Amino acid sequence: MNSPLDVIVVGGGIAGMACALELAQQQGTRKVRVRIIAKEPVIGSNSYAAQGGMAAVLDPADSMAAHVRDTLTVGEGRNDLRVVRRVVREGPAMVHGLLAMGAVFDRNADGGVALAREGGHTTARVVHRLDRTGAEIVRVLHQHVRASSSISVIDEQAVDLLVDGGACIGVRTRDPRTGRWMDRIAHAVVLATGGTGQVYEHTTNPPGATGDGIAMAVRAGVPLKDMAFVQFHPTALYTDRPGTVFLISEAVRGAGARLLRPDGRPLMEGVHPQGDLAPRNVVARTIARVMLRGHVPNVWLDTSPIGIRRFARDFPSINTHCRELGIMPGRDRIPVMPAAHYLCGGIMTDAQGRTTMKGLYALGECACSGLHGADRLASNSLLEALVIPRHAAARILRARTKHATLTDHHSPDVPVADTVANDDHEAMLHGLRRTMTRHAGILRTTNGLHLALRRIEQAGLRTERAWAKGERAPGLIALRNAVAVSRSIVMAALSEPVSTGTHWIGRM
Ligand SMILES: Cc1cc2nc3c(=O)[nH]c(=O)nc-3n(C[C@H](O)[C@H](O)[C@H](O)COP(=O)(O)OP(=O)(O)OC[C@H]3O[C@@H](n4cnc5c(N)ncnc54)[C@H](O)[C@@H]3O)c2cc1C
Known part of the structure; x- marks a missing residue:
């Protein structure tokens, strides 16, 4: 009898879970053993935050x-x-599949699935569950993952890919509770590690969105694509504290809220034919310019066209969050600012999630399948995170993988120091985030990007020296990944001399 096909999926968000479930579902006589390696519980994913x-x-x-x-x-x-057509064509089947699995989406009075309109869409086509759609999809997928006898979940952080003879044969991991290092071996490795928002000062992404999978791929020499294209969401709730910021969904503007300049004039009037619902990069750039020129930290979102009752009914999470801060949505203006939101580029893959490295796949936000191009159409990413994994799973099962002779073992990469100098790493990480925000954010210049690159290289040098000495503190792991991701973004931005999509380069 054949031994099971071993697949490691790094990441337990929607893309990772969808891939694991598809593998379990599509397995025939060749049984699969899928291990999801996740550094945080599902509520710490971008998927849950959607x-x-x-x-x-x-x-x-x-x-x-x-x-x-x-x-x-x-x-x-x-x-x-080709990828756009595939993802769009399979959208309705994904919705029906989720409904069949038990997902609950909002309905119209006639019982049909309710559709909202978001920026860049010429019609209402966004399926939702209140303002917690990601959490609802995560809920059903997680339920099925737990019920599957083919899937197990390991709570560890993947640190590097294991490569042998040009093929990916597994991942090196660290157990955050015990500090134990393991080399975990598999026939196929799927990276589904999500976004990179945390390389910027303000981001809608949760703290775990540090681009680990992208950094691992870069270090293994796997090509990336379109890294210059970082989408900034125009309307994060204003705060002066760095880190994760609360998102005020575009659906709020879809429901009638309007952006206002500091002096109260409509912000998007005369800027774009779609006004407040223009593509995100246009809105975010307009806000960034208003903030820069007026030396103001935020602009305003007038929610009064929606009304208090409707706002509370349709946007319960945003409503609760704002009220806790003394803002009454549906009546008051909400202070908003742009924040890093979504990486359109990532690890280069084909339409089946295959990277250029044998045995290595990438899915979801850490991947660049080619769906988004220079900017992402709102609400296309959850769809991509469901469609491509189905094809990747079929591909993994079809691949004639030779059976690995190795099995999991304690890693020979034992740290000489696991806890030292975290404060230093923290300070360097903050500095890197400031540099990325100032010079590789919404408004970029060639000089600014070169300056950013020099600072990244300085941080990179110190990081590599410490790594070579055997230091493996969590802060150093985070810094090493941030350096790799930031460098990739800045170098890609420098190679795009013309403003396109989210990438704007010119004079301030
Ligand atoms: C606030 C917010 C709102 C959004 N709203 C929408 C929306 O309405 N519609 C839409 O289409 N998209 C939306 N997005 C984008 C969308 O949520 C994400 O693009 C998508 O969910 C990404 O899914 P993923 O599975 O690729 O990554 P994630 O859901 O981020 O999952 C990544 C997983 O990888 C794990 N991980 C990371 N690094 C490691 C490591 N080193 N080792 C082990 N595990 C690791 C994480 O713990 C996590 O489990 C939103 C994003 C945010 C932040």
Whole structure:
């Protein structure tokens, strides 16, 4: 009898869980053993934080062609048309699949799935569950993951890929509770480690969105793509504290809220034909300019067109959060600012999640399948995180992988120091985030990017020296990943001399 096909999925968000479930579902006589390695519980993922919803063509008045067109328009034609068509075509099946698994989405009065409109969409096509759509999808997927006898979850942090003869054969991990290092061996490794928002000062991403998978891929020589394209969400709730900031979903503007300048004038009037619902990069850039020129830390979101009762009904999480801060949504203006939100680029893959390295796949936000191009159409990422894993799973099961002779073992990479100098690493990480925000954020200049690159290289040198001496403190692991991700973003931005999508380069 064949021994089971061993697959390691790094990341327990929607992309990782969807891939694990597809592997379990599609396995035939060749049984699979899927191990999800996740450094945090599911509530720490970007997936869980997703508010607005998932785009899919469900309205008979809508069309696949229109969804494809909107995706290409926002992506400024830098998308891979084949991938766009595939993802859009399979959208309705994904929604029906989730419903069959037990997901609950908001309904219209006639019982049909309710659809919202978001920025860049020419029609209402976003399936949602209040303002907690990600949490709802995570809930059902997690339920099925726990019920599957083929899937287990390991609470560890993946630190590096294990490569042998040019093929990926596993991952090196660290157990945060015991500090134990393991080399975990598999026939196929899937990176689904999510976003990179934490390389910036303000981000809507949770603390775990540090781009680990991308950093691991870079260190292993796996090519990335489109790293210059970092989407900033225009409307994060203003705070002067660095770190994760609370998102005020675009659906709030879809429901009628309007952006105002500090003097109360409408912010998007005359800027773009779609006004407040223009593509995110246009809105974020307009806000950034207003803030820069006026020396103000935020602009305002007037929620009064929605009304208190409707706001509380349709956006319960945002409502609760704002009220805790003394803001009455539906009546008051909410102070907002842009924040790093989504990485359009990532580890380069084909339409089946395959990277250029044998045995290595990448899915979800850490991957660049070509769906988004130079900017992401709102609510396309949850869809991508469900569609591509299905094809990746089929591909992994089809691949004629030779059986690995190695099995899991304690890593020979035993640290000489696991806890030293965390304060120093923290300070360097903060400095790096400030540099990225100032010079590689929404508004970029060539000089600023060169300056950022020099600072990143300085941090990189110190990091590599400490690593070579055998230091393995968690802070150093985080800094090493941040250096790799930041360098990739800055170098990609320098290689894009023309402003496109989220990437704007010019004079301030
Ligand atoms: C506030 C917010 C709102 C959003 N709203 C929407 C929306 O309405 N619609 C939409 O389409 N998209 C939305 N997005 C984007 C979308 O949520 C993400 O792109 C998508 O969920 C990414 O899924 P993922 O599985 O790739 O990554 P994630 O869900 O981030 O999962 C990554 C997983 O990898 C694990 N991990 C990371 N590094 C390691 C490591 N080194 N070792 C082990 N495990 C690791 C993490 O713990 C986590 O389990 C939103 C994002 C945010 C932050």
